Amino acid sequence: MSIGYASLTTGxxxxxxxxxxxxxxxxxxxxxxxxxxxxxxxxxxxxxxxNSIALFRISSDLIPFGSSPVNNLLWWxxxxxxxxxIGEKIKNSGMRVSMHPGYTILNSxxxxxxTRTIEDLNYHNRVLDxxxxxxxHKIVLHIGGVYNDKKxxxxxxxxxxxxxxxxxxxxxxxxxxxxxxxxxxxxxIGARLNTPVIFDNLHHQINCFNDQFDDYYWINxxxxxxxxxxxxxxxxxxxxxxxxxPGSHSITIGIGEFMRFYQNLERKDLDIMLEVKDKNLSALKxxxxxxxxxxxxxxxxxxxKYKYMVLEKSPDIFDKIQHSLRxxxxxxxxxxxxxxxxxxQNEYVIENSLNAATHIWEFLNSISTEKDNSxxxxxxxxxxxxxxxxxxxxxxxxxxxxxxxDESILGSYYFIQ
Numbered sequence: 001m002s003i004g005y006a007s008l009t010t011g012x013x014x015x016x017x018x019x020x021x022x023x024x025x026x027x028x029x030x031x032x033x034x035x036x037x038x039x040x041x042x043x044x045x046x047x048x049x050x051n052s053i054a055l056f057r058i059s060s061d062l063i064p065f066g067s068s069p070v071n072n073l074l075w076w077x078x079x080x081x082x083x084x085x086i087g088e089k090i091k092n093s094g095m096r097v098s099m100h101p102g103y104t105i106l107n108s109x110x111x112x113x114x115t116r117t118i119e120d121l122n123y124h125n126r127v128l129d130x131x132x133x134x135x136x137h138k139i140v141l142h143i144g145g146v147y148n149d150k151k152x153x154x155x156x157x158x159x160x161x162x163x164x165x166x167x168x169x170x171x172x173x174x175x176x177x178x179x180x181x182x183x184x185x186x187x188x189i190g191a192r193l194n195t196p197v198i199f200d201n202l203h204h205q206i207n208c209f210n211d212q213f214d215d216y217y218w219i220n221x222x223x224x225x226x227x228x229x230x231x232x233x234x235x236x237x238x239x240x241x242x243x244x245x246p247g248s249h250s251i252t253i254g255i256g257e258f259m260r261f262y263q264n265l266e267r268k269d270l271d272i273m274l275e276v277k278d279k280n281l282s283a284l285k286x287x288x289x290x291x292x293x294x295x296x297x298x299x300x301x302x303x304x305k306y307k308y309m310v311l312e313k314s315p316d317i318f319d320k321i322q323h324s325l326r327x328x329x330x331x332x333x334x335x336x337x338x339x340x341x342x343x344x345q346n347e348y349v350i351e352n353s354l355n356a357a358t359h360i361w362e363f364l365n366s367i368s369t370e371k372d373n374s375x376x377x378x379x380x381x382x383x384x385x386x387x388x389x390x391x392x393x394x395x396x397x398x399x400x401x402x403x404x405x406d407e408s409i410l411g412s413y414y415f416i417q
Contacts, residue, residue: 001232001268001269001270001271001272002053002054002055002096002232002271002272003053003055003271003272003274003283003286003287003290004048004053004054004055004056004057004096004271004272004273004274004283005053005055005056005057005273005274005276005279005280005282005283006056006057006100006273006274006275006279007057007058007059007060007100007279008059008279009043009044009047009279009280010278010279010280010281010413010416011280011281011305011411011412011413011415011416012043012044012047012280013043013410014039014040014043015040015043015044015047016040017037017040017041017059017061017062018033018036018037018040018064019033019061019064020033020064022065022070025064025065025070025071027072027073030064030065030071030073031073031078033064034063034064034073034075034078034079035079035082037061037062037063037064038062038079038082038083038086041058041059041062041086042082042085042086042089044056045086045089045090045093045095046089047280048093048095048280049089049093049095051280051284051287052287052291053095053280053283053284053287054093054094054095054096055095055096055271055272055273056095056096056097056098057097057098057099057100057140057273058097058098058099058127060099060100060101060102060124062127063075063123063127066120066123066124066126066127067116067119067120067122067123076126076130080130083130083131084130084131084132086131087130087131087132087133088132090131090133091132091133096136096137096231096232096271097128097131097133097137098137098138098139098140098234098273099124099127099128099138099139099140100139100140100141101120101121101124101139101140101141103120104117104120104121104141105117105144105145106118106121106141106143106144106156106157106160106161107143107144107145107147107153107154107156107157107160108144108145108147108156109147109153109156114160114163117160118160118163118164121139121141121164121168121172122165122168124139124171125139125165125167125168125171128171129167135170135171135229135230136229136230136231137171137231138171138172138173138196138230138231138234139168139171139172139173140173140174140175140198141172141173141174141175142174142175142177142181143157143174143177143180143181143185143186143189144157144180144181145180146180150180150185154185154189157189158189158192158193161193161195169195172195173195173196173197173198173230173234174186174189174190174193174195174196174197174198175197175198175199175200175203175236176197176198176199176200176203176204176207177200177203177207178200178202178203178206178207178246178247179206179207180207181207182204182207182208182209183197183199183203183204183209183218183222184209184210185209187221187222187225190225191225195225196222196225196226196227196230196233196234197222197225198222198234198235198236199215199218199219199222199235199236200235200236200238200275201215201235201236201237201238201261202236202237202238202239202240202247202249202275203236203247204218205240206246206247215261216264216265216266219233219235219265219270220266220267222235223267223270231271232269232270232271233269233270233271234270234271234272234273235270235271235272235273236272236273236275237253237258237261237272237273237274237275238250238253238274238275238276239253239254239257239258239276249275249276249277250276250277251276251277251278251344252276252277252278252281252282252285252341252344253274253276253282253285253286254341255285255286255289255334255337255338255341256334256338258286258289259289259290259334262286262290272286274286278416281413284302285337288302288333288337289333289334289337292333295328295329295333296328296329298333299325299328299331299333299336300325300328302336303321303325303336304408304411304412305411305412305413306340306413307321307322307412308356308359308360308412308413308414309343309344309412309413309414309416310340310343310344311352311355311356311359312348312352312353312355312356312357312414313343313344313345313346313348313352314342314343314346314352315352315355317339317340317342317343318343320339321336321339321340324336324339348390350383350384353383353390353393354380354383354384356414357380357393357394357397358380360397360409360412360414361376361397363408363409364397364400364401364404364406364409367404367406368400372400375396376396376400379392379393379396380393394414394415397409397415398410398415
């Protein structure tokens, strides 16, 4: 079993994916953006390998305007060596990658939309082909809209599916959505096309076919659609954000709820893609709780990254964790993450924000000058008076840490906005 995350890496420098607006999409601009994005992707892949994350969804925005005539660069040739190098890292590490187009509607009644969808799927397939990965590395697709006639819309999807190239069809997997096509609908379509089906638990929670069957029933049913050539069965797992509309992903994966879900799985021969706002942070959390290889080392490394974020939200929980870490063998990893989750649910309080920022500055104080100290004091005073934001303080601390290349601070999740 592998546990992974989607598209972007949180709290890791040099992993941002960039784009531009249409009018600025010149040859040189696109060339520079693609070069930057491939470097970012390689940094993400390196991070995943270093942290034993073997499941990852590559952003569709990797190549700006990748399926548009605006981008006429032969990027797969221009950057052949770089892409090959990234692909070799993926294959040698045993990582499984995928892509998930955001606005592809294969069953649209508008032929222009269908043509663009086919071009977009060709682009996604080219990315994966250029990396040199096989058909176990998938392209995830929703069925699309209903257009007032679900039966006809389904027929259009099936008809248009056969317009795709063999290479694209080998990668396609279908997923239930939270509005139009429930898991039963998708399984019926998948059976007609002999295509693997991904079960998404949150989509099913909102758009349920039959509440007499639990998630595990549908996971096992979807398993039958996956053949050996497709690799391990994949599922999507997410949790509802408590304060947002149905279908909104939670900020982080609640580890207690996830562990209950995992323990009730009858089989462990499947890959779990987490869909969550904090991305790799939740992936690491779940991996560490399921497969702890060196508990004391995990707790130490993770606490270095989390501690200022926790201090900013709850000094009491900060002290509790600090105390518990004095005896790491007696401090369960699940309890560690549960305590962190409890802290992060708290609202920001000015006094706590000032406390955390001051702690970081004191840590950096050995390399600061009198001028630096004066500047920081002015920023703090301005914040206390309500004349500047917490973001300004964090940006000041970040710039200072970058200037003096302090890796322990630069790696802190405190700076995640």
